[in-house]
Structure formats: C-alpha cells, structure tokens
Amino acid sequence: MNEKLKRITHYRLFLPLICLALVLLVNMIKTPTFFHLSIKNGVLYGYTVDVVNRASELVILAVGMTLVVASSAGTDISVGAVMAVAGAVCCYILSGGAVSVNEYHAPWILGLLAALVAGTVCGAWNGFLVSRMKIQPMVATLILFTAGRGIAQLITKGQITYIRVESFKLLGANIPGIPLPTPIFIAIIVVLITSIVLKKTALGLYIEAVGINPTASRNVGIKSKQIIFFTYTFCGLLAGIAGMIATSRIYSADANNIGLNMELDAILAVALGGNSLGGGKFSISGSVIGAYTIQALTTTLYAMGVSADQIPVYKAIVVVIIVTLQSEEFNRYMRKFSARFAARKAEVAK
Amino acid sequence: MKKALAIALVALVALSGVFAGGAQESAAPAASDNLIVVGYAQVGAESDWRTANTQSFKSTFTEANGYRLIFDDAQQKQENQIKAIRSFIQQDVDYIVVAPVVETGWETVLKEAKDAGIPVILSDRMMDVSDPSLYTCWVGGNFIKEGEDAGKWLIDYLKKQGRSNEKINIVTLQGTIGASAQIGRTEGFGNIVKTQPNWNMLAMQTGEFTQAKGQEVMESFLKSYPDIDVVVAENDNMAFGAIDAIKAAGKTCGPNGDIIIISFDAVAAAFDSMIAGDMNVSVECNPLHGPRVAEIIQKLEKGETVDKIQYVVEEVFDTSMDLPAVKATRLY
Structure with a gap:
C-alpha cells in the first residue's frame, strides 16, 4: 500500500495534477454549476468548455516555451509580440491593406501560411541570436518583445484591421456540426504531434542533453547550436499558430492587445508543470497541465465573481502555493518533518 | 566580429525606432507676421481616436483661421514631449498645447514655460502638478x-x-x-x-x-x-x-x-x-478638441480669464x- 502511494506521489506529473485538481475542487465547493454542461446551438456549453477553449493559445505557447527552456535554459519573452505580428501579417494579406473588409482579398490559406511563416521567421531570428551570436535568451528575445508590436503596428498602419468574413471566424469559434470549439482541437493536435516527434525520434533526448550540458553534448556529436536554433524556430511557429487563433477569435488584428502578457503566462505554465527553468529534463504534459491550470484559475475567479481589482492578488496567492508545493527545498523539509513526526509516534507507541 | 555584429544590431534597433514613428515634422520658425503661433505636443498616433484628435487640431489651427500650428508627435514618450515643449519655448510660440503621456514629472518644464510667459493648455489627460497655476486650463471629455x-x-x-x-x-x-x-x-x-x-x-x-x-x-x-x-x-x-x-x-x-x-x-x-x-x-x-482650444485662445487673446476645467460636448x-x-x- 505504502509502496504504491510512494510510486504515485513520486510520479512526475503528480504535483501539477494535484494543483489542477485543487483549483477545480474550489469550484466544486464554491460554484457547483461550474461542471454543468449543456448543449446550446448544437455546441457544448459550460465553464469547463470555456477553460479548455480559452487555454488553447496558452497550451500551444507552453509547448514551444518548454522546448526553448529545456534546450537553452532561457525563456523566449517575445512570443506574445510574435502572435501580434502573425495576426497582423495574416489580416494585412487578407484585407489587402484596408481597415475593414467583408470579403477576402486573397485566399484564406495564403493568409494562414503567411502568418505561420512570419512566426517561424521571428522564431528563427531569436534562434540565430541565441545559438549563433550567443546572446542571452532573455536579451535576444527582448528585441522582438519590444519591436514586435511596433512591426505589427507598422503592418496594420496602427489601425485594428477587421476581416468580417464568416469563414475567418471558424479557427477561433465552432465549425458547424462539431460540438467543441476549434481551438481545442488545434491545441490537441499540436501537443500530440510534438510529443510523438519527441518520443519517436531522438530529438527529445538531444534537447535534454543540450540543456544539461551543451559542451558535453557537442563533444559526443550532437549539434548543440542547431538544436537550440530549432527549438526557438519551432517556438516561433507555435506562436504564429496561437496568433492565428487569437486573431480569428476577434476576426481582427489588434496589434496592441493580441497575446499581451501571454509570454509571462507561458513561462508560468512551464514552471507550474514542474519543469526547471534551468534547462535539461522537461515534460511537455506538465506544461500543458500548467497552462490549463492557469486558465482554470482565471475562469474560476470570473465564476466566483471576484472583483477585477482583486484578481491579481488571488492569482498570486495560488501561484505562490503551487510553486512552493513543488519546490525541492520545501519537500525536503516536509519529508524531514514527517520523519520526525513518525519517529515521535513510534516512541509514544513504545 | 561579434562586437561588430552587436554594434550593427544596436544600430538596427535604433533605426527601427525612427522608422516606426515616421519622420517628425520639421518645426517651422515662429512667424513675425500676425499669425498666432500654437505649439501642440501630441502623444502619438496610437488609435483612431488620437488620429482624429490630431486632425481636429490641424484643421482648426490653419493659416486661413489666423494660426500657425507647430505639431510634434511624441511617439508615446514623455521625454520627447518635454523636448518639444522646450523647443516651443525657444521658438517663442504664443501658446503651448500638451496632451500629456503621463500625469507626473512636468513641474520643471512647465515652470520654464511660465517664466517665458507662454500659457499652457492641457488636452485630453490631466497633469499632476503641485502648483495649478503652471497651466492655464484643461480641455477634455467628462x-x-x-x-x-x-x-x-x-x-x-x-x-x-x-x-x-x-x-x-x-x-x-x-x-x-x-x-x-x-x-x-x-x-x-x-x-x-x-x-x-x-x-x-x-x-x-x-x-x-x-x-x-x-x-x-x-x-x-x-x-x-x-x-x-x-x-x-x-x-x-x-x-x-x-x-x-x-x-x-x-x-x-x-x-x-x-x-x-x-x-x-x-x-x-x-x-x-x-x-x-x-x-x-x-x-x-469626443476627440475633436481643436475648436474648443481655439475658443480658449481667442478669449485669452482678448485678455479674458477662462475656466480651469473645460469639457467638450459629447453626444449619445x-x-x-x-x-x-x-x-x-x-x-x-
């Protein structure tokens, strides 16, 4: 029994899952309607659907961020701005430069591809600076963090560009006949493809090796620079995908607000997932759970009717608790404490 | 090699800043003719609202109406606005209009304007100054x-x-x-x-x-x-x-x-x-502050006093x- 318990608690995703469960448990007590699901207009409708739907962009960003953190022991703080760039590029192409259009000026697929290419190029730029120029990741990505929204503004000429075409909204809403919002499926596909590639090839192992010790990895024949370059480029591509979803949700390119502060949430998701920000070993599923936890927390606070000015305080408290629960030092202390407690109990029993 | 690249990067970033804002309009020297010279230190061009606000000033303060407008786009930076106000003072404009980026940090430069005897009119946002006599009045939405x-x-x-x-x-x-x-x-x-x-x-x-x-x-x-x-x-x-x-x-x-x-x-x-x-x-x-500011300037020209806080008309x-x-x- 004890052995089994130990195995469960030592399972890597045990703590992240417990944290998510804790957030959901609060809902079960405070807002019982939270888990209520119904069908409206042929789609599933409920808080839980909202959580999974709204977390999609964050999940996608968290996947890319996990790999960046693992390979380079640094974070990509430009992902939010890259989302805005991707959205701006897409809307610029589809609108042909007009502020608001009611029909496409170019095929939709072209806009989508251009957005993904824009994201990838931004990612490659970050990767080039980090892997070849050896600039610290935060400094390297700071360039696009500041310049990205400026570039997006430049593309959209500082205006919010609207694409008022029904089919443009499908990526961020529901495809008729399918009961769940599209972003959920995109997030699942991204997570699945990434996990399969990392598991089936040696890429995951290479990334961990480079993250633990780039010099040693190079000495055994892994091309460290290329691995780091790849993770940043991939992170950029995923930011492009997330940007497309965010753009489609509001059928417009809002250069100032798309993906605003998302980079911080993505880093937090990686940390909540039990990943070390020092690079090396990583768990994609941990980060994904972390991302859903963050969105569950936001939606919970909305559902509980916490007033807007207090929300950051509650979020901070929960994050402090979760991060403390996962810290090595805290766990060592707890183990010591429980051992002492057990010893005393044994003494009393004697 | 690395150093050269780093320098090139810095130059690139600096350049992109220049491009992002567009070229600043060259400041015309203060006129010796009868035109009333007004310097406007605008926040930037971040929204439709702001663009309409700028347009309102440009269409109101025309030479045909008896004004010369010196327009400065601060690209959302306070230091640019302070620089613009100082250059307005040097050019000895008749009136300075500011749409402040932030509320604080204006005392020194407003003091300079006051010493030069140039009235300052605030548009849109307030300034937080200890001495309210540093500016003449504020115009904006309620x-x-x-x-x-x-x-x-x-x-x-x-x-x-x-x-x-x-x-x-x-x-x-x-x-x-x-x-x-x-x-x-x-x-x-x-x-x-x-x-x-x-x-x-x-x-x-x-x-x-x-x-x-x-x-x-x-x-x-x-x-x-x-x-x-x-x-x-x-x-x-x-x-x-x-x-x-x-x-x-x-x-x-x-x-x-x-x-x-x-x-x-x-x-x-x-x-x-x-x-x-x-x-x-x-x-x-309502972003169309230009006509109201012109009205205030006309009153000041006649030597009348104006209310400290002036709201623009807003409709439903x-x-x-x-x-x-x-x-x-x-x-x-």
Missing part, C-alpha cells in the same frame, strides 16, 4: 458625465418600452482598472444605478478594453447569470466581444433582442454595429437615430 448619460439613456429607453418598474439585471464590462475612462464611467453609471431601486448590478469585471477579454468575461457572465437584461461595456471593443459571446450562447441582443447593449466611445465600427441591430447605444468620447447615439446619415458626417 467620463463621469458619459457614464451618467448612459444611465439616463437607459431610464428613458426602459420607460419607452414600458419596463420602468421591472427588475433590470445589469452586468458591467469595466475597462483597464485604474484608467481614467474606467473610473469615470463606472462612477457615472453607478450614480444613476443608485437612484433606480429596481436596477440590480449583478457583477462588474474588467475586460481590459479589449475585444478578446470582453468576449471571455461575457461568456462567464452568461453562465453565472441566466437572466441578464443589460450589458454596459466601457468601450466599443469590449461591446463587440460581448455581442459575439451573447450570439454564441444562443441569445439575442440589440433593439430587437433579449439583452440591451450600452457602450462608450462611438467609433465608426460601433455605428456599423448599431446599424446591424446588435448594439443599442454608444456614448461618444442610439438606434432611434438616422445612423447612416450621422456616420457620414463623422470624422472618426
């Missing part, structure tokens, strides 16, 4: 009145519908917490809610002035409160998001729908939304009006 106007509109609307004694459930999508528009509009609408015992404010939550957040928060409201009668969105973008969320939940909104949508700003897209029958009303936030637009005709006359 956010509290906008909120009250929205509340009064709702009273009238409900009366027309014969729902005056019904219980009315309201939710509010607030702007970014702490922004002056959020504080004023929340307070103004709240003042009216207090006078109506049958109005029930169910919840207030911030949508951060964005369409995406407005939609997300509205989704949550719709689940928590099944019988919402009125949505108050503190800007148009959040109202667009709320309308999408309401439609996705299978409900209807607008003049012929279940839920009344009240919004603020009255940008062009809000007119489209009202014409389409999604939004009921939008309370204007709802679906009972001939909206396409109104929209055609609007500049933003």
Whole structure:
C-alpha cells in the first residue's frame, strides 16, 4: 500500500495534477454549476468548455516555451509580440491593406501560411541570436518583445484591421456540426504531434542533453547550436499558430492587445508543470497541465465573481502555493518533518 | 566580429525606432507676421481616436483661421514631449498645447514655460502638478458625465418600452482598472444605478478594453447569470466581444433582442454595429478638441480669464437615430 502511494506521489506529473485538481475542487465547493454542461446551438456549453477553449493559445505557447527552456535554459519573452505580428501579417494579406473588409482579398490559406511563416521567421531570428551570436535568451528575445508590436503596428498602419468574413471566424469559434470549439482541437493536435516527434525520434533526448550540458553534448556529436536554433524556430511557429487563433477569435488584428502578457503566462505554465527553468529534463504534459491550470484559475475567479481589482492578488496567492508545493527545498523539509513526526509516534507507541 | 555584429544590431534597433514613428515634422520658425503661433505636443498616433484628435487640431489651427500650428508627435514618450515643449519655448510660440503621456514629472518644464510667459493648455489627460497655476486650463471629455448619460439613456429607453418598474439585471464590462475612462464611467453609471431601486448590478469585471477579454468575461457572465437584461461595456471593443459571446450562447441582443447593449466611445465600427441591430447605444468620447482650444485662445487673446476645467460636448447615439446619415458626417 505504502509502496504504491510512494510510486504515485513520486510520479512526475503528480504535483501539477494535484494543483489542477485543487483549483477545480474550489469550484466544486464554491460554484457547483461550474461542471454543468449543456448543449446550446448544437455546441457544448459550460465553464469547463470555456477553460479548455480559452487555454488553447496558452497550451500551444507552453509547448514551444518548454522546448526553448529545456534546450537553452532561457525563456523566449517575445512570443506574445510574435502572435501580434502573425495576426497582423495574416489580416494585412487578407484585407489587402484596408481597415475593414467583408470579403477576402486573397485566399484564406495564403493568409494562414503567411502568418505561420512570419512566426517561424521571428522564431528563427531569436534562434540565430541565441545559438549563433550567443546572446542571452532573455536579451535576444527582448528585441522582438519590444519591436514586435511596433512591426505589427507598422503592418496594420496602427489601425485594428477587421476581416468580417464568416469563414475567418471558424479557427477561433465552432465549425458547424462539431460540438467543441476549434481551438481545442488545434491545441490537441499540436501537443500530440510534438510529443510523438519527441518520443519517436531522438530529438527529445538531444534537447535534454543540450540543456544539461551543451559542451558535453557537442563533444559526443550532437549539434548543440542547431538544436537550440530549432527549438526557438519551432517556438516561433507555435506562436504564429496561437496568433492565428487569437486573431480569428476577434476576426481582427489588434496589434496592441493580441497575446499581451501571454509570454509571462507561458513561462508560468512551464514552471507550474514542474519543469526547471534551468534547462535539461522537461515534460511537455506538465506544461500543458500548467497552462490549463492557469486558465482554470482565471475562469474560476470570473465564476466566483471576484472583483477585477482583486484578481491579481488571488492569482498570486495560488501561484505562490503551487510553486512552493513543488519546490525541492520545501519537500525536503516536509519529508524531514514527517520523519520526525513518525519517529515521535513510534516512541509514544513504545 | 561579434562586437561588430552587436554594434550593427544596436544600430538596427535604433533605426527601427525612427522608422516606426515616421519622420517628425520639421518645426517651422515662429512667424513675425500676425499669425498666432500654437505649439501642440501630441502623444502619438496610437488609435483612431488620437488620429482624429490630431486632425481636429490641424484643421482648426490653419493659416486661413489666423494660426500657425507647430505639431510634434511624441511617439508615446514623455521625454520627447518635454523636448518639444522646450523647443516651443525657444521658438517663442504664443501658446503651448500638451496632451500629456503621463500625469507626473512636468513641474520643471512647465515652470520654464511660465517664466517665458507662454500659457499652457492641457488636452485630453490631466497633469499632476503641485502648483495649478503652471497651466492655464484643461480641455477634455467628462467620463463621469458619459457614464451618467448612459444611465439616463437607459431610464428613458426602459420607460419607452414600458419596463420602468421591472427588475433590470445589469452586468458591467469595466475597462483597464485604474484608467481614467474606467473610473469615470463606472462612477457615472453607478450614480444613476443608485437612484433606480429596481436596477440590480449583478457583477462588474474588467475586460481590459479589449475585444478578446470582453468576449471571455461575457461568456462567464452568461453562465453565472441566466437572466441578464443589460450589458454596459466601457468601450466599443469590449461591446463587440460581448455581442459575439451573447450570439454564441444562443441569445439575442440589440433593439430587437433579449439583452440591451450600452457602450462608450462611438467609433465608426460601433455605428456599423448599431446599424446591424446588435448594439443599442454608444456614448461618444469626443476627440475633436481643436475648436474648443481655439475658443480658449481667442478669449485669452482678448485678455479674458477662462475656466480651469473645460469639457467638450459629447453626444449619445442610439438606434432611434438616422445612423447612416450621422456616420457620414463623422470624422472618426
């Protein structure tokens, strides 16, 4: 029994899952309607659907961020701005430069591809600076963090560009006949493809090796620079995908607000997932759970009717608790404490 | 090699800054003719609203009207505005108009203007200075009145519908917490809610002035409160998001729908939304400060005193009006 318990608690995703469960448990007590699901207009409708739907962009960003953190022991703080760039590029192409259009000026697929290419190029730029120029990741990505929204503004000429075409909204809403919002499926596909590639090839192992010790990895024949370059480029591509979803949700390119502060949430998701920000070993599923936890927390606070000015305080408290629960030092202390407690109990029993 | 690249990078970033802002307009020297020279230190061009504000100044202070306008775009940076004000002082302009980027840090430069004997008029945003005599007056929108106007509109609307004694459930999508528009509009609408015992404010939550957040928060409201009668969105973008969320939940909104949508700003897209029958009303936030500032300058020229705080006229637009005709006359 004890052995089994130990195995469960030592399972890597045990703590992240417990944290998510804790957030959901609060809902079960405070807002019982939270888990209520119904069908409206042929789609599933409920808080839980909202959580999974709204977390999609964050999940996608968290996947890319996990790999960046693992390979380079640094974070990509430009992902939010890259989302805005991707959205701006897409809307610029589809609108042909007009502020608001009611029909496409170019095929939709072209806009989508251009957005993904824009994201990838931004990612490659970050990767080039980090892997070849050896600039610290935060400094390297700071360039696009500041310049990205400026570039997006430049593309959209500082205006919010609207694409008022029904089919443009499908990526961020529901495809008729399918009961769940599209972003959920995109997030699942991204997570699945990434996990399969990392598991089936040696890429995951290479990334961990480079993250633990780039010099040693190079000495055994892994091309460290290329691995780091790849993770940043991939992170950029995923930011492009997330940007497309965010753009489609509001059928417009809002250069100032798309993906605003998302980079911080993505880093937090990686940390909540039990990943070390020092690079090396990583768990994609941990980060994904972390991302859903963050969105569950936001939606919970909305559902509980916490007033807007207090929300950051509650979020901070929960994050402090979760991060403390996962810290090595805290766990060592707890183990010591429980051992002492057990010893005393044994003494009393004697 | 690395160093050279680093230098090249820095140069690139610096250059991109220059391009992002566009070339600054060259400052014309103060005229010796009879024109009144006005220097305007504008925040930047971050929104339609701001562009309309700039346009209003440019079309009011023309040579034909007896003015010469020296316009400076600060690209959202206070140091640029301070620099612009100093250059206005050096050029010995007759009046300085500032739309301050931030509220604090203006004492020194305003003192310089005062010593030079140049009156300073503030547009849009306030400055936080210990000595209010440092500026002549402030011109801008009255956010509290906008909120009250929205509340009064709702009273009238409900009366027309014969729902005056019904219980009315309201939710509010607030702007970014702490922004002056959020504080004023929340307070103004709240003042009216207090006078109506049958109005029930169910919840207030911030949508951060964005369409995406407005939609997300509205989704949550719709689940928590099944019988919402009125949505108050503190800007148009959040109202667009709320309308999408309401439609996705299978409900209807607008003049012929279940839920009344009240919004603020009255940008062009809000007119489209009202014409389409999604939004009921939008309370204007008027960016056209130019004529009012010109009026003040004319008074000062005659040696009259002016009020310290001056509001621009702001209207309420709802679906009972001939909206396409109104929209055609609007500049933003």
